[in-house]
Amino acid sequence: MFSTPAFADAAVAAQQPSIIESFLPLILIVVIFWFLVLRPQSKRMKEHREMVANVKRGDTVVTAGGLIGKVVRVKDDNELEVEISEGVKVRVVKSTLTEVRAKGEPAKTEE
Structure with missing residues (x-):
């Protein structure tokens, strides 16, 4: 397909995404998980601790x-x-x- 190995290496290098592009979906999932699950749960736990402390x-x-x-x-x-x-x-x-x-x-x- 390619006449020399140099062309093959250039074609493979052009197809690979950068390290930031490969980790971006994972980072977005973690941020969304934090906003939808962890933050509200920690807020509820804080309110419960305050309620119990003030009995x-x-x-x-x-x-x-x-x-x-x-x-x-x-x-x-x-x-x-x-x-x-x-x-x-x-x-x-x-x-x-x-x-x-x-x-x-x-x-x-x-x-």
């Missing part, structure tokens, strides 16, 4: 298991005592809270 006595809380109760006592940095019924108190790990309602805040209604 105080008298707040109504909802746990991941579905229990709804009133905080009777904040035992330490990791544990709460929650009254789920009159005279029934349970110990709850703070990280399992999914929602904290203030004292007078009504329940959210879905439309």
Whole structure:
């Protein structure tokens, strides 16, 4: 096809993309993944940490298991005592809270 090897080398070199062109799709995928997945997830985690840190006595809380109760006592940095019924108190790990309602805040209604 080519008469000399020099022409063959020039044809192959012209077809290969540069290193930037070959990594550009990978870089774009990482940037899109960061904006669509990692950034919103880290924002949600930060909001959850703040919510759990600000739990105080008298707040109504909802746990991941579905229990709804009133905080009777904040035992330490990791544990709460929650009254789920009159005279029934349970110990709850703070990280399992999914929602904290203030004292007078009504329940959210879905439309």
